[in-house]
Amino acid sequence: MPEWGNILIRSISLVVIVFIVAKIFGKKQLAQLSVFEYMVGIVIAMIAANLSIGYNIPVAHGLLGLMTWFFIPLALSFLAIKSKPVRDFIRGKGTVFIKDGKVMEDNLKKEQFSSDELLQKLRKKNVFQVADVEFAVLEADGDLSVLPKKQKQPLTPKDMGVTVAPIKEPQTVVMDGKVMYEPLATAGLNKNWLETELDKLGVSIENVYLAQVDGYGQLNIDLFDDQLQTPSPQEKALLLATMKKTQADLELFALNTENKTAKQMYTKDSQQLQQVIDLVKPFLSD
Amino acid sequence: MTVDSQVKQSLASVKSIQSSISSLTARSQDKQAIEIFQQALPILDEIKNDLQQRVGQLEHEEEQYKGF
Structure with a gap:
């Protein structure tokens, strides 16, 4: 077999393998909760890449390496779910950077953070003044979580003593001009209702790009034709x-x-x- | 507009409010919303009955405005 044939077969089978590995690791790998998991991802990618075009590497060796890097982290993450000490060991714990509005310099030093980097992390969270922070912790994934002081937190209906109605998730009932029957049924409605509502607005289903029903059965639509004005529900x-x-x-x-x-x-x-x-x-x- | 027709108009408004709330109740997905709407309906019923009686009285007093 010519070399390119070899590479083609290797590549195609690796696409499948890597896809399956990614599926099994799931969304968590994407979130990259720790440095270790981050590295596991890179190593797996590199092994796959080398195996894919390195036709002088025996397939068995490559697969062995891939499996090792796949199963050990998988086993560790299962162990981590079961036991808190294992979890703390693998994932690491968050480090408190600001407590009671005071910066913990020792903890900063331990994580090798300079004051500039702390300020930068705070700014990313829209905090420009350290005095506005009550509590901040550096999470295991390197993100800074910030709890602003109460008076610096956004105003909520609860603060104002205003009663608000509970909200329900909207259902998308039309996509690209096609009726979505399942969400429609979830909202307790049917196609007849949808057609009547669209008639009231004077549009046909084919012209609707998106239509959503809110928790009160009100229909909001977006048309393909952006020149047309559609009324929002006034009922x-x-x-x-x-x-x-x-x-x-x-x-x-x-x-x-x-x-x-x-x-x-x-x-x-x-x-x-x-x-x-x-x-x-x-x-x-x- | 005569008093009589004004009261009739209000009566019609109350009826329309009632039907709007009923239809919202039927379409709402949220339990709390349905509960609140259902609380409102009997109160509106009472108002509707009062107004209906009043319309009757007014029609009785001023025969020429009879009819809906």
Whole structure:
């Protein structure tokens, strides 16, 4: 067999092997949780590369090396799942860099980090001032995790004491002009509903690039033709507006009428409607 | 617009609110949302009944505005 034939066969079989190895290592290898795992990835890639074009290397030797570098890390990672000490040994532990707002210089030295590098890592996390940090730890994968001081954290609805409606994941029901039946069923809807909604917007399915349904059954679409304007769903906003208007009208009736019982009734009803508004408002505002 | 027709309009609004909330209840995926919407429905029912009665009274008082 000519040399190029040899290389071709080796390469093709290695593509398959490496693909399988990558599948088994899974997503975790991609995240590269430790220096060791990072190196394992490189070594496997290098063995595969050498074996692929190095036709003077015996296949058996190459495969042996590949298998060793495949199975030992795999076994270690299984052990690491089972036992915490093994995990700490293999993965390493995080090193605390900033605690109670104070930089731990000794820990920096231990990890061979200069003050410049610490600042750089902090800046990557959008922190430009060390004084804003309550706690920071260098993770085993070399990433710095930062907990900003409470007053430097973004404002949340909870801080404001605002009640917000829970959110559900949207379902993508049309992709590239084709109906996706499974997500549609997950959202508890069917093709008829989708066609009706698209009719309301005046578009046909073929023109829809993407369509998503939110947790309240509202349809958001993106068309192939970017010149066309598509309205975003207004139903909830409209409902809230109608409720507010009706509530105001009831109050007005209460003021205008001279009939005492009617006045009482209107007042009671307007109060009740206000209750309903307060109740559903978080769910109706996007 | 007469008082009578204004009240009728509000009655129609309440009915529309009720149906919108019902349809949202049917389409919502979230349990908490469904629960809240279902709490709202009977209250709206009450308001609707009150307004319906009031429309009846107004029609009785002023015969010429009768009819929906």
